[in-house]
Amino acid sequence: MxxxxxxxxxxxxxxxxxxxxxxxxxxxxxxxxxxxxxxxxxxxxxxxxxxxxxxxxxxxxxxxxxxxxxxxxxxPGFVDTHNHAPQWAQRGLGQGMHILDWLDAITFPNEARFRDPAYARRIYADCVDGFLRQGITTASYYGSVHGEATRILADLCLAKGQRALVGKCNMTRNSPDYYLDASVEDSLQVTRACIAHIRSRDPEGALIRPILTPRFAISCDDAALQGLGDIARGDPLLPMQTHFNEAEQEMQATAELFPQFTSEADLYEHFGLLNERSILAHCCYMSEYEMSRIKALNCGVAHCPISNMTVGGGFMAAPIRDFMRRGIKVGLGTDSGGGFSSSILDAIRQAMIASHAREATSEGRDTGLSVHEVFYLATLGGAQVCSLADKVGNxxxxxxxxxxxxxxxxxxxxxxxxxxxxxxxxxxxxxxxxxxxxxxxxxxxxxxxxxxxx
Amino acid sequence: MxxxxxxxxxxxxxxxxxxxxxxxxxxxxxxxxxxxxxxxxxxxxxxxxxxxxxxxxxxxxxxxxxxxxxxxxxxPGFVDTHNHAPQWAQRGLGQGMHILDWLDAITFPNEARFRDPAYARRIYADCVDGFLRQGITTASYYGSVHGEATRILADLCLAKGQRALVGKCNMTRNSPDYYLDASVEDSLQVTRACIAHIRSRDPEGALIRPILTPRFAISCDDAALQGLGDIARGDPLLPMQTHFNEAEQEMQATAELFPQFTSEADLYEHFGLLNERSILAHCCYMSEYEMSRIKALNCGVAHCPISNMTVGGGFMAAPIRDFMRRGIKVGLGTDSGGGFSSSILDAIRQAMIASHAREATSEGRDTGLSVHEVFYLATLGGAQVCSLADKVGNxxxxxxxxxxxxxxxxxxxxxxxxxxxxxxxxxxxxxxxxxxxxxxxxxxxxxxxxxxxx
CATH class of the missing domain: 2.30.40.10 (Urease, subunit C, domain 1)
Structure with missing residues (x-):
């Protein structure tokens, strides 16, 4: 350099x-x-x-x-702990829809377009430029299911100079045929190839790093989750990101698919996917038990206040004050495009608003967040969640x-x-x-x- | 022209x-x-x-x-039904404070500066430019208590071409000595002079019109409210704006000052201030009785979702779906600077978010607002609230x-x-x-x- x-x-x-x-x-x-x-x-x-x-x-x-x-x-540069790169051109659409309906109607048809590398190159270039322009120096990106598009995204981050975690999204079931991994084995194989590609481009992980990205348990067979857990166990540097207790509709569907688990914490832990490098997006609904598990495992929370209040099934303000009181790592996510805004400043403001809502519903126990606290979440807090606090955040x-x-x-x-x-x-x-x-x-x-x- | x-x-x-x-x-x-x-x-x-x-x-x-x-x-141009022009340079400060504390700590010291006409001219010019630039073609402005500054604001709207209701703010008590009308008589006299000035500049009310602007009952003696009611009764073209059931702290203080009334609706109606030209800002907490009174009197509601969720004492989502169901007129307000944003697009988005919150707390009875509905509020709805729907809004x-x-x-x-x-x-x-x-x-x-x- x-x-x-x-x-x-x-x-x-x-x-x-x-x-x-x-x-x-x-x-x-x-x-x-x-x-x-x-x-x-x-x-x-x-x-x-x-x-x-x-x-x-x-x-x-x-x-x-x-x-x-x-x-x-x-x-310090802003850290966006939860960002769907292939949703860049759909931001703002489908407001107010419930999460699974929104995925079917808006998101899956859109993400499926990334099967075309030329399309991926065009949209991802605009996406990375758009986030850098807004001061997001680090982003944890979900890619689409496609290996080539995901490698293109990683290459663009490296070329344009954005620090990024980049993950090929795993989806082996409960998605339309036109937007699905070919098989569990294929899903894992493409994941391994993406990891290898990113590491070949940036062997030290100086700027870009791979991340395991099972979309959520609804869209992954047991075997896929097991296979991803195996990859995680063999690779002590690899982080993992997924959606966690985001919305009632999602939680109910997950419980029906996995009756053997009484919580998403147990589910992901069982498959070897929860550790200090895990980024759990949303965490809107958390039992005392789940709070203690993610604290014990030192997982990080990606708080996405904008999407939690628009897309996803109504309105939910995650218990951020409670997380912070317990010493659970928390950062902010734009959740662009579930969140309509790609601005981390908007996420900062909405995090304050969500915390006021939480204060109201907790009878004052979870006091609202100050400007200084939400700024912390958007910088150092986010760096901790992305396991990058040794390098950035302040x-x-x-x-x-x-x-x-x-x-x-x-x-x-x-x-x-x-x-x-x-x-x-x-x-x-x-x-x-x-x-x-x-x-x-x-x-x-x-x-x-x-x-x-x- | x-x-x-x-x-x-x-x-x-x-x-x-x-x-x-x-x-x-x-x-x-x-x-x-x-x-x-x-x-x-x-x-x-x-x-x-x-x-x-x-x-x-x-x-x-x-x-x-x-x-x-x-x-x-x-x-159509956007209509901002609730806007504090003298708070233009304080937007974003004092987030999370309760309404009366925020007034004392941030707002009154700031608004007091408008005693200086040069300061008023500089800030108001930037303010009117700033809102026009954001597509706000009509604004209903609260001025400061000062007659000269308020006349300057009206002149600037006329010169720069913004359609505006402009009101000298009445405050005869419960405010610091440095920011108060000299007396009730003086408050009314300055109000009359501002009305006369605005009408002399624009006799047809083609662009700018005066509006009665008692800040709220807390800051107005009975005699001031009575005097303003007298002016309103004698002037069938004059609109009125005030803050109405905004926050618990404010409602409690009002109830203590006016034990003879069981609601703010009765209070303002008693003084002759409620009619089809009244713009009631906030209306967060509304009893069935108050709903029926403002409907019967055909008052309009200025919905200010951003300030309702930040400054003002916590978090409150006004019952907009319920107002609309009853046929009560509703428009949107930036409430700049209680609201941190001067953008009506931000107010539109926050109105959707507030409606989702309301849907959640009303067990689904008050369904969330669609993009199309909030756009209506920001245009034609606002024009109705400002008694301008014969001229603008679509x-x-x-x-x-x-x-x-x-x-x-x-x-x-x-x-x-x-x-x-x-x-x-x-x-x-x-x-x-x-x-x-x-x-x-x-x-x-x-x-x-x-x-x-x-």
């Missing part, structure tokens, strides 16, 4: 934990030519920052100094530099709330989080590489 | 009623030089449309022909041309879902409603005048 080192001088904001948001008006953040954060001066004194920069005595030509302009600040020295440069003035402002002269950095940050959009995402970096905004 | 007549040839979409959305792929819509819709051919045959256009035989130079480009369509011949030209291709696309070759007009419309933003608002017209997009 032949890059130049960079030093950023100006306001920096990131999370240290769910309750600790660090707001630094005049920091100095140095990124090595390998894209690693090599030093981070958390100064509050502009003169000290300038003096330190001068004393570092960088050889000329070997570093770019970024003096942030008025109204700009740096935040600006700890030694992590890789995945970041968003936010602009709030002039043409960068878009439709964001007007920033006033006297606003504190905290106020500007809150205005951005609550009212900004991709126009405020001035520049995006992944591993120190510019992936948006030249 | 020295304008040129216009003929639009291409796709047009508008509501005839809550259940009737008219989707016309090749219409011909002619707008007179006075900005009035003079004819509307609802053809489905492109050749018939072209033939009709030719047969109209317009004298050259006296009309502009707009042949809509690929991916473009016309919809493209009926004889109405004035308030419209948005939506673009979905190329640079106009923004972050909207990709439109595919084979998408029906209905599909493109739904993609825009669920995922578009102001970048798709290519051109905006009020009374036939271009107010955005040259």
């Amino acid at each position: 032949a890059q130049i080192a960079r030093a950023f001088v100006g306001p920096v904001i990131h999370s240290l934990s769910p309750s600790e948001l660090e707001i630094l008006p005049c920091a100095l953040l140095v990124v090595s030519s390998e894209g690693v954060i090599s030093s981070f001066l958390k100064s509050t004194d502009p003169q000290q920052t300038r003096d330190t920069l001068a004393s570092l005595n960088f050889p000329p030509g070997l570093i770019t100094i970024h003096n942030l302009e008025r109204g700009q600040f740096l935040i 600006f700890e020295v030694g992590k890789e530099f995945d970041a968003v440069l936010v602009g709030t003035q002039g043409t960068e402002r878009g439709i964001m709330t007007l920033v006033e002269e006297e606003d504190s950095l905290k106020t500007v940050f809150e205005k951005f989080i609550m009212t900004g959009d991709d126009r405020n995402i001035t520049q995006v970096f992944v591993r120190g590489r510019v992936v948006k905004g030249g | 020295a304008q040129i007549a216009r003929a639009f040839v291409g796709p047009v979409i508008h509501s005839l009623s809550p259940s009737e959305l008219e989707i016309l792929p090749c219409a011909l819509l002619v707008v007179s030089s006075e900005g009035v819709i003079s004819s509307f051919l609802k053809s489905t045959d492109p050749q018939q449309t072209r033939d009709t256009l030719a047969s109209l035989n317009f004298p050259p130079g006296l009309i502009t022909i707009h042949n809509l480009e690929r991916g473009q369509f016309l919809i 493209f009926e011949v004889g109405k004035e041309f308030d419209a948005v030209l939506v673009g979905t291709q190329g640079t106009e696309r923004g972050i909207m879902t990709l439109v595919e070759e084979e998408d029906s007009l209905k599909t493109v419309f739904e993609k825009f409603i669920m995922t578009g933003d102001d970048r798709n608002i290519t051109q905006v017209f009020v009374r036939g005048r271009v107010v955005k997009g040259g």
Whole structure:
């Protein structure tokens, strides 16, 4: 990676934990030519920052100094823990339908189109560009069932510089004939080939990594789940993602298919699919028992508030405060296209709204989430869920530099709330989080590489 | 109004009623030089449309022909039935606070700044531009308590071409000393002066009209409410807006201040403030009795789903399906800045989400709203609430041309879902409603005048 080192001088904001948001008006953040954060001066004194920069005595030509302009600040890149890449061109359709009906009417016909590699290349290129443009530096993608399309998606993430987990979606039953794996054996074989392909392209997993992706138990035979569990057991680096206790209609169908299990936790654990690298999307309905299981197994939750309140069978606000109280890992997902929005900022806002709904129905026990807490979920929380917190999520020295440069003035402002002269950095940050959009995402970096905004 | 007549040839979409959305792929819509819709051919045959256009035989130079480009369509301008202009620069702040605390901590200090006319001029200019840019052709604005600032707001709406109801906000008690009317008499006097000013600027009420704006009963003495009721009784054209059963904290405080009334409906009716021109914001908590009173009095409801779920004391989804079933007029409000978003598209989406929440808590009785129904609320429904349905809200011949030209291709696309070759007009419309933003608002017209997009 032949890059130049960079030093950023100006306001920096990131999370240290769910309750600790660090707001630094005049920091100095140095990124090595390998894209690693090599030093981070958390100064509050502009003169000290300038003096330190001068004393570092960088050889000329070997570093770019970024003096942030008025109204700009740096935040970590956003992590989208649940994203259906092949639904990119169907976002917003089928609102209000129940989950299984929505799959049949809207989603399966659409995802089936990815059998055509040319179509996959066109839509996935637009998809990866679209998410990078919105500051999503890491995404955990569900692909379609198709091996070739899934490899194309992984290749595009690598070429465009997005950090991604990419999984071929397993579906061996209960789906229309036109959109189904040919057989269990074929499903597993294509999965193995995708894993091998992704690892051949990026052997260190520096940017792209494979992930097991059984759509959900409804669409996978026992033998398919067993086979995926076998792959997982033999591969201690491989993560897994699936849909978990998303909607009543889905849970009921699962219970009918698997009468031997009394919970989805037992079901997926039985097949060897639950561990500290598992990303469980939704988790809207959780018994005390299931809470304790996913905590004990250290699974992560992908909270997708937008789809939980629109598509999927009504309205459900997952118990995020309760997860956080128990120390269960939680991140945010756009769930694009079940979620109509591809913006993680929209997911942040809807996560606050969902938490207010939860506060109301829990008689105040599960208090609403603050702006700072949902920001944590969208960055460091998401990195933990994706087993990437050693690499990204905040600006700890030694992590890789995945970041968003936010602009709030002039043409960068878009439709964001007007920033006033006297606003504190905290106020500007809150205005951005609550009212900004991709126009405020001035520049995006992944591993120190510019992936948006030249 | 020295304008040129216009003929639009291409796709047009508008509501005839809550259940009737008219989707016309090749219409011909002619707008007179006075900005009035003079004819509307609802053809489905492109050749018939072209033939009709030719047969109209317009004298050259006296009309502009707009042949809509690929991916473009016309919809009525949006109506924002509840909007606090002086909160424009505070959007997104104080999320999750209870209503009275939020007023004290965030809103009153901010609104107090409008005592300075220069500040008012700067912020209100940005505000009116910001809403026009988002396709809000009509807004019902609360001003601050200040007479001069409120007159500035009205003048700016007139100059920039936004249709608006503009009201000086009445607050005679229970507010900090620094942000209060000097006295009841002064409050009424400034109100009368604002009404007179607005009518002097626009004697026909062609674009701007005054509206009585008691903030809510908590902040108005009996004498102030009585005085405003007297003004209303003597002025059969004057509308009124206030906050109504918004939040538990607010309702409790009102009940304590007015023990003689058992409901806010009785309270405002007693003071002569409820009639067919009344705009009641929120209406989250409604007894059977209050439902029947506002129906009998033909008041309109300004539904503000975003603020109802964030600021205001938790989470409440107003019973919109129930209002519609009873034939009570309902429109949408951004409630900017109690609502963090200034986008009516966001309000549309949140209204769907709120309706899903309501469906869940009403055991399915109040079914969720469809995309078509919330679009109706944001256009024709809002026009009815603002007593402007004789003039705007859809493209009926004889109405004035308030419209948005939506673009979905190329640079106009923004972050909207990709439109595919084979998408029906209905599909493109739904993609825009669920995922578009102001970048798709290519051109905006009020009374036939271009107010955005040259």
